[in-house]
Amino acid sequence: MRIVVDRDLCDGIGMCQSMAHEFFELDDDDVMHVLEENPGEEHRKQLTAAINSCPVLALSLEG
Template identity: 50%
Template sequence: MTLRIIADRDVCEGHGMCEATSHEYFELDDTATVVVINENPPDSERSFVQAAVDACPVSALKLVEE
């Protein structure tokens, strides 16, 4: 199975908690909306990425297995 990060850019409010927690995978663009830098993190990074997903105050991020 492959991990995939899903970001709902319409829900994102630009708080930046994901970027602060995991800047290797998330950044905010010029409009302060989340951009996923690498949508397929390795399983070894699961807990690190999940912490960033959980830090989103508006639940704009998901980590799914495909």
């Protein structure tokens, strides 16, 4: 699976980071970075929760 970010929608709110800090990180300018773009299947439940928490729907999973 792959984490996909819609950069046009992302506002750098950080809900994803608070729920899955090992995969998402906000820099000092509130720009979100994906730390592991292709995580293992064992992380799907955690990532789905983090992605669903995004208030602007900027995140998704492929695969």
